Amino acid sequence: xxxxxxxxxxxxxxxxxxxxxxxxxxxxxxxxxxxxxxxxxxxxxxxxxxxxxxxxxxxxxxxxxxxxxxxxxxxxxxxxxxxxxxxxxxxxxxxxxxxxxxxxxxxxxxxxxxxxxxxxxxxxxxxxxxxxxxxxxxxxxxxxxxxxxxxxxxxxxxxxxxxxxxxxxxxxxxxxxxxxxxxxxxxxxxxxxxxxxxxxxxxxxxxxxxxxxxxxxxxxxxxxxxxxxxxxxxxxxxxxxxxxxxxxxxxxxxxxxxxxxxxxxxxxxxxxxxxxxxxxxxxxxxxxxxxxxxxxxxxxxxxxxxxxxxxxxxxxxxxxxxxxxxxxxxxx
Amino acid sequence: xxxxxxxxxxxxxxxxxxxxxxxxxxxxxxxxxxxxxxxxxxxxxxxxxxxxxxxxxxxxxxxxxxxxxxxxxxxxxxxxxxxxxxxxxxxxxxxxxxxxxxxxxxxxxxxxxxxxxxxxxxxxxxxxxxxxxxxxxxxxxxxxxxxxxxxxxxxxxxxxxxxxxxxxxxxxxxxxxxxxxxxxxxxxxxxxxxxxxxxxxxxxxxxxxxxxxxxxxxxxxxxxxxxxxxxxxxxxxxxxxxxxxxxxxxxxxxxxxxxxxxxxxxxxxxxxxxxxxxxxxxxxxxxxxxxxxxxxxxxxxxxxxxxxxxxxxxxxxxxxxxxxxxxxxxxx
Numbered sequence: 001x002x003x004x005x006x007x008x009x010x011x012x013x014x015x016x017x018x019x020x021x022x023x024x025x026x027x028x029x030x031x032x033x034x035x036x037x038x039x040x041x042x043x044x045x046x047x048x049x050x051x052x053x054x055x056x057x058x059x060x061x062x063x064x065x066x067x068x069x070x071x072x073x074x075x076x077x078x079x080x081x082x083x084x085x086x087x088x089x090x091x092x093x094x095x096x097x098x099x100x101x102x103x104x105x106x107x108x109x110x111x112x113x114x115x116x117x118x119x120x121x122x123x124x125x126x127x128x129x130x131x132x133x134x135x136x137x138x139x140x141x142x143x144x145x146x147x148x149x150x151x152x153x154x155x156x157x158x159x160x161x162x163x164x165x166x167x168x169x170x171x172x173x174x175x176x177x178x179x180x181x182x183x184x185x186x187x188x189x190x191x192x193x194x195x196x197x198x199x200x201x202x203x204x205x206x207x208x209x210x211x212x213x214x215x216x217x218x219x220x221x222x223x224x225x226x227x228x229x230x231x232x233x234x235x236x237x238x239x240x241x242x243x244x245x246x247x248x249x250x251x252x253x254x255x256x257x258x259x260x261x262x263x264x265x266x267x268x269x270x271x272x273x274x275x276x277x278x279x280x281x282x283x284x285x286x287x288x289x290x291x292x293x294x295x296x297x298x299x300x301x302x303x304x305x306x307x308x309x310x311x312x313x314x315x316x317x318x319x320x321x322x323x324x325x326x327x328x329x330x331x332x
Numbered sequence: 333x334x335x336x337x338x339x340x341x342x343x344x345x346x347x348x349x350x351x352x353x354x355x356x357x358x359x360x361x362x363x364x365x366x367x368x369x370x371x372x373x374x375x376x377x378x379x380x381x382x383x384x385x386x387x388x389x390x391x392x393x394x395x396x397x398x399x400x401x402x403x404x405x406x407x408x409x410x411x412x413x414x415x416x417x418x419x420x421x422x423x424x425x426x427x428x429x430x431x432x433x434x435x436x437x438x439x440x441x442x443x444x445x446x447x448x449x450x451x452x453x454x455x456x457x458x459x460x461x462x463x464x465x466x467x468x469x470x471x472x473x474x475x476x477x478x479x480x481x482x483x484x485x486x487x488x489x490x491x492x493x494x495x496x497x498x499x500x501x502x503x504x505x506x507x508x509x510x511x512x513x514x515x516x517x518x519x520x521x522x523x524x525x526x527x528x529x530x531x532x533x534x535x536x537x538x539x540x541x542x543x544x545x546x547x548x549x550x551x552x553x554x555x556x557x558x559x560x561x562x563x564x565x566x567x568x569x570x571x572x573x574x575x576x577x578x579x580x581x582x583x584x585x586x587x588x589x590x591x592x593x594x595x596x597x598x599x600x601x602x603x604x605x606x607x608x609x610x611x612x613x614x615x616x617x618x619x620x621x622x623x624x625x626x627x628x629x630x631x632x633x634x635x636x637x638x639x640x641x642x643x644x645x646x647x648x649x650x651x652x653x654x655x656x657x658x659x660x661x662x663x664x
Contacts, residue, residue, distance in 0.1 A: 033653075037652035041649060282643070283643060286642075289654060293661055294626040295626060321621050322366055322621060325625045329626070
C-alpha cells in the first residue's frame with residue numbers, strides 16, 4: 001500500500017511520516033500532495049491568532065478537547081505554527097503542555113511547525129500540512145499562529161474561520177490590536193476574562209468593532225448573523241464578529257466558543273462565502289507556487305558565478321539593483 | 333533641473349514628490365532610484381521595532397530630537413512603517429504627535445508608509461525610500477516598524493543597527509519577546525522604565541541574552557564591545573547587545589540610547605560588519621527584484637483568461653496546484 005493510501009485509510013504513523021515529507025517539500029511529499037488533493041475540501045480550517053502571552057495555545061487545547069467531548073466527537077488536527085527562537089524552547093514547552101491533555105486520543109493529531117527560511121515558505125508549508133489533514137479525514141484543523149504580524153495574517157488567510165485572541169493588560173488596549181488584525185477576525189475572544197481589566201479590554205474591542213461595522217454600532221448587535229435592516233432581501237446576511245469571553249486555564253466559555261465556530265461555518269456555507277474563501281485560498285496558493293517555480297527555473301539558467309558577478313557590481317555601486325535585474329534577465 | 337538633481341541639492345519639496353513616485357513604484361520613481369543609487373551607502377540605517385504599545389513612536393521621536401540637539405546636529409529621516417488598519421487612525425495620530433515636536437525643523441523629514449499589497453512589496457518600498465533619504469544626504473534614517481512578526485524582521489534586516497523596544501507589563505515577560513526578535517536586536521530598550529515592573533522585564537531580557545550570548549553569561553558583561561577571552565587575538569570583538577532603560581515620554585535615557593547607537597555604528601565599521609550587512613541587504617534586495625521581474629514577465633506571457641481557466645480546474649479539484657503550475661509554465 002502506498003503512503004498516500006495508508007494516510008487515506010487513517011494510519012497515524014503513515015500520516016506522521018507523510019507530514020515530514022510534506023514539510024521537507026521532498027519529491028515524495030509533492031507527489032503525495034498531488035494524489036491527496038482530490039480528497040481535500042471537506043475540513044473546516046480554523047485559524048487562531050493573537051499577540052504572544054494571550055494564552056492562545058491553552059485555548060486551542062481547550063477547543064480541541066471540547067470537540068472530543070461532544071456527543072458526536074469531531075476528529076481534530078492542530079497545526080501550531082511557532083516562529084519562536086531556538087533557545088527559548090517555546091515550541092517544545094507548548095507541545096509538552098499539550099501532550100498532557102490530549103495525548104493518547106487517536107482523534108487528535110498535533111503538529112508543530114517552526115519558521116524556516118522565507119515567510120512564504122512557512123505559509124506554503126502550513127497550507128500543505130492542512131491539506132494533508134483535510135484529505136486524511138480530520139473534521140476540524142486548528143491553525144495556531146503566534147503574534148499579529150503580516151506572517152500571521154497570511155497564514156490566517158488559509159482559514160475559513162479566524163479567531164483573534166486578546167487578553168487584558170496588554171498595555172494600551174487599542175494599540176494592542178492595531179495591526180490590521182480586526183479585519184481578519186470572524187470571532188474575537190477575550191481570554192483570561194477572569195482578570196479585573198477584562199471589561200475594559202472587551203469595551204475597547206467593542207468600540208473598534210462598532211467603527212468597523214456601522215450596523216453593529218447602530219443596533220448594538222454583536223455575536224449573531226443578522227440581516228441588514230433596509231437592505232435588499234435577497235442579500236446575504238451579515239456576519240458581525242461576536243466577542244466571547246473565555247478562561248482557557250479552566251475551560252470557562254470554551255463550549256460557547258466551539259458553538260460560535262460552528263455557527264460561523266454554517267453562515268459561510270449559507271452565504272456562499274465558504275466557496276469564495278476556498279477559491280481565494282487556492283488562488284493565493286497557485287500564485288505562490290508559480291513564483292517558486294519561476295525562481296527555480298531562473299536559478300537553473302543563470303549560474304551562481306554570473307549572479308555573484310552582477311551582485312558584486314551592485315555592492316560596488318557601479319550598477320543599480322534594477323539595472324542588475326535587467327542584465328540578469330536579458331541573458332547577456 | 334531634474335527631480336533627482338533637486339533632491340541631491342536638498343530641496344525638500346522635490347524630496348517629498350520623489351518619495352511619492354518611489355512609493356508608487358512609477359517609471360519616474362524607478363529611474364530616479366537608478367540615478368540616486370551611486371550616491372547611497374553613507375547613511376546609518378537604524379531599525380526600531382517591538383510589540384504594539386511599547387511606545388516605539390515616542391522613542392523614535394525622542395531619538396530624532398536628540399540628534400538635532402547635538403553640538404553637530406545630524407540630519408534625520410524617519411520612516412514610520414505602519415500596518416495599522418484604516419479605521420483605527422493609528423498612522424494619522426502618530427503623525428500628529430510627531431508634528432508637534434519636530435515640525436518646522438528642516439533637518440528632520442518624516443514619512444509614514446502603510447501596508448499595501450504584499451509583504452514583500454512593503455519591505456521593498458521601505459528599502460527604496462531609505463535609499464532616497466540616504467542619497468539625499470540624511471545622516472541617520474530611523475525605520476520604525478510596528479509589531480514583532482516576520483514582516484518587521486524583514487524590514488529590520490534593512491538596517492545596520494536594530495533596536496528592539498520592550499515595555500513592562502506585556503503579559504508573560506518571556507512570551508512577549510519570543511518571536512525570534514532577540515536574534516535581530518543590536519540594542520535592547522526597556523521603555524516606560526519608570527513603571528515598577530520594569531526591573532522584572534529587564535531581568536527577563538537579561539536572562540534571555542545570557543542564553544543567547546554565553547560570553548555575556550560567564551562574565552556578566554552587557555552593553556559593550558568586548559573581546560572573547562581566550563579567542564584568537566585577530567578575531568573581531570563581539571558585540572553584546574546592551575539593555576538600556578528609557579522613558580520616552582520625558583526623554584529619560586535617550587541620550588545614552590543615541591550614544592549606544594553611535595557605538596554600534598563604530599563597532600560595525602571596525603569589525604567589517606558594516607560592509608557585510610550592506611552586502612547582505614543588497615543581496616536580499618536584488619533577489620526580491622529578480623522575483624518581481626520574473627513574475628512580471630510571466631504575466632505578459634500567460635493571458636489572464638488562460639490563467640483563470642487553469643485556476644478553475646484547481647478549484648474544481650480536477651488539477652492539483654502543482655500540476656497547474658506545470659501546465660502554466662510549459663506553455664501548453
